[in-house]
Amino acid sequence: MSMTQTADVACTKCKFFDDHVAKAASEGLCRFNPPVSQPSAEAHGLWPVVSSNDWCGHFSADSRTAGTAD
C-alpha cells in the first residue's frame, strides 16, 4: 500500500507540522528541515508553508495526534 492510499498521512498529522503561526486554518509550517532562503543577515529564515492535505516522504506520525479522530 502506498502512503497516498491511507487517510492517516497528512502534514497535520505529522510530528514536524507546526500550526502556531499559520495564516489560515488549513496551513502550517514544516519543521523537518532548518529554515531556508534567508534573504539578508537581518531577515529571518523561512519555514516551508504546507497545507493540511500535503504530505511528503519524511512524514512521521505525531504521537500526540496518532489514533485520534478529527
Ligand code: SF4
Ligand atoms: S512536508 Fe513532510 S515532514 Fe513536513 S509536515 Fe508535511 S509530511 Fe511532515
